[in-house]
Amino acid sequence: MHHLLCGLAANPALPPELVDRLIAVADDDVDRDLAGRADLTRAQALTLASRTEETGVRLAYEGRLTAADVDPAAQPLVALALLDEGVGRPEWAALLAADPAVRHREKLAACPGLPADVVETLAADPDVRVVAELALWTTEPDVAARLAGHPHAEVRRAVAANEATPGAVLAALVAGEGLPPARHCLVCDREEPPFAHGSDCARVDCDLRPGASCDGSHASTEHDMLRAALANPATPAAAVEGFAGHPSMLLRRALAARTDLPAWAYARLAVDAASGIRADLAENPAIDDTLMRALADDPDPGVRRGLADNPRVPLDVLALLAATTRIGGTLLPRIASAGAAEVEELARSPYAAVRMLLARRRDLPDGIRDALADDPDAKVVQAVARHPGLSGALLRAMVDRHGVQIVAAVAANPGAGPALLEHLARHSPPSRKALREIARHPAATAPALVVCLTDERARPIAAGHPALPPQAIAELLTHTDGWVVEAAAANPSLPLTVLRELVSRPAS
Template identity: 70%
Template sequence: MNHVLCGLAANTALPSELVDRLIAVADADLAVDLAGRADLSHAQAVALVSRAEESAGRLAYEGLLTAADIDPVAQPHAALALLHEGAGRPEWARLIATDPLVEHREKLAARPGLPSDVVEWLAADSDIRVVAELALWATPDMAARLAGHPHAEVRRAVAANEATPSPVLAALATGEGLPPVQRCLVCDREETPFVHDPQCARLDCDLLPGASCDGSHESTVHDTQHAVLRNPATPPEAVIGFADHPSTLLRWALAARPDLPTEVCGRLSVDDNPGVRADLAENPAIGEALIRVLAGDHGHDVRRRLAHNPNVPLDVLTDLAGDARIGATLLPRTAAASPMEVEELAKSPDPAVRMLLAQRRDLPAEIRDALAADPDAKVVKSIAGHPGLSEARLRTMVDRHGARVLAKVAANPDATPALLEHLARHQPPVQKALREVARHRNATAQALIACLADKRARPVAAGHPALPPPVIVELLTDADWQVVEAAAANPSLPLAVMSDLVLQL
């Protein structure tokens, strides 16, 4: 891979005539970057897809290709891309439906709006992968038909399809009302009973770890039930019985459903597995009474996930703040706090509570400034990214708390060029702060040059347009390929250098 050329292909300042030169020599890697350019013309898009068909998906998505540009026989990937965007021709679908390559038929099966005769052909395909892909994206009528397919893999795909009718999903949950399953991927390939070794060393084996079949196709049936439980179109009354299922994975999937009845939530709240209880704790379906019960559950991750529940009462949240390992994140309940609750949280004697509030970026100026002057570094670190803070306040934060807040101050959108230079010169250097300075829109050349000394900040700084052109040119020969690509993509790279690099091809 030529990293200089890949960077140039993404350079927004590259002139159109040089883009043409790159298209003329593009391989699959270079085509990815060229296809992402916002200034490609229709003619350039056609030339690019003829050179590297892998670029067709992006070009079709951007509306740069038309049906008249594509030969579906010579460019099946491009034809599939246009069909996916609704810009292909029906006869293409009929052509690809009989393609000897399974991969092409499988991709076609995922395309929306296929002609009805093509759908019928795909539903009867000899390769189960094609039928399963069709089942995953099928319309309600076809999904209902495929729910009775003799192969378990097809039924599993129907179970994951959100267009599948609710009564059909209910039937898939138990198998009742459906003809018996006859085959699965395991018994297609192995003599039963068979359990796939998770440490299987066969290079040609693509069975999932633990896949098994004793004649009942149990692992795929289990996966089908799991898909039903995760499908939001499944009616809750069809899955409540899984609250006592012996499979932890199925109870776990059930616990995350936002439509659970109160009684089922109560049964899951005493589940033996803390992962089940943790998913339940974050579920907005649980009521206040159960929230308060789970607030006393010290199972792994239960209290932390409860803090993320949008319906957690404020007093419960403040109790959780101190020891639930919530971290620096904006919680739904904090984000939704009323003006009166915001004032209450800002006055909390617990710095962990003030830290949660400080994650908001829409605080009134007086509360924002009060938190910026907080004596606790965790609070200051949380508020440091809030817009509207003056340079003087940001400098005071750094003076009082040093390296602990440096990176967050550097990420503040209002950090001034002078402040960023000051942060970049901090001794000892703070690596996270240098990376934030390197990507900041206000970073100066002096600040960026300081960032180049850090291994992880160097690629970021190399792509910043404020970096001096001679430095950018020097970075084109850097030992780190990420730095090279970033420098080549830098719009401040001199035009003469761009021309020399491309014209040498």
């Protein structure tokens, strides 16, 4: 990779004539960065698209190419990208349905809005991978229903995962009734049954899934089909609720996130021996308060963490979880949806862990926000420190009280001003994480950024900051770290004379 040229390719200050010159000398890596430019002209986009299909596909998905720009015979993947976006020409679908490359027909089968005759062609494709892809992505219920009776189990597995499949058909797949038995699977297509595919398979050309097996009954694929159907919300609850006691942990787990099961099924899953099932269930908003309170006492921390993520967990239960469970730094759904009265109640909580949960919201009333910023507990202050609207004086006071514990969080506040960021950059003891936040802050000044350059991880971020002095940027263009060079070359504050010289410099 030529880091200098890649950086220049992404530099928004590069004028069109220099983009043209860069396109003339670019390799594939540079092309990828050039393709991401917002100011590409139509001619430039066409030139890039003509060089590699990978670049053409990206430009197609980004709306930089039209059907008139693409020859489907020469660039089938680009044509497929346009079809996938719904802007390709209908006649392309028929052409690509006869493409000898299986991966092209597979991609076509996943495209929306295909003509009926093309759908019929793909449904009868000799390669089961193409038919399975159609079964997975078709939005036509009648097509999915017809493919449910396909003789290959892999196609049925795909039908089971498709939410467009009619509920009655999914129920039939689960029950194994009303459909002819499958005659093939990917395992017996390749090996003589009985055969089990070991996880330590050393064959480089083997694409069987780990654990795949067939004794003539296509067991592993049938199991995968059941798992897909149980997880499919279009499958009627009555068809799947009985699996809450199934011997297969994977099948039971597929039920845990469903929101339409009867209470008895949830109660059974709540005492499942597998903690992963209980954790998935704990996140499910369909379980009732009684079950949530029982799961709050679960000995497994993953289950309690899942319950904390439940958008319907009672606030008093959440308060107990905050004291016993490592929740992390994310805003919990129940806290995010708390009403005004609940927000005031949480802000008055005697428990710092609860106030910290609230402090992660970024839409708090000014009074509550400022009160949390003045909280005696450093973890609460750290959680609220990124909240927009905090005054510079209050942010400075927070740092004076709690020091290095909250320097990085304050540095990430969108309202942190230039003087404060310079103060934080010089903080003793230093905070390396704060330097990274300062390096990406829009208000960072040259003195603060120069300090950031002293840190290995902050340096490539600071190198791309437009407030960095041009002389400092130029010095970074010869740095030993290629990512620093790339960031510096992408810096829009590089003078035009330097940009011209760099584009003209021979690649090495």
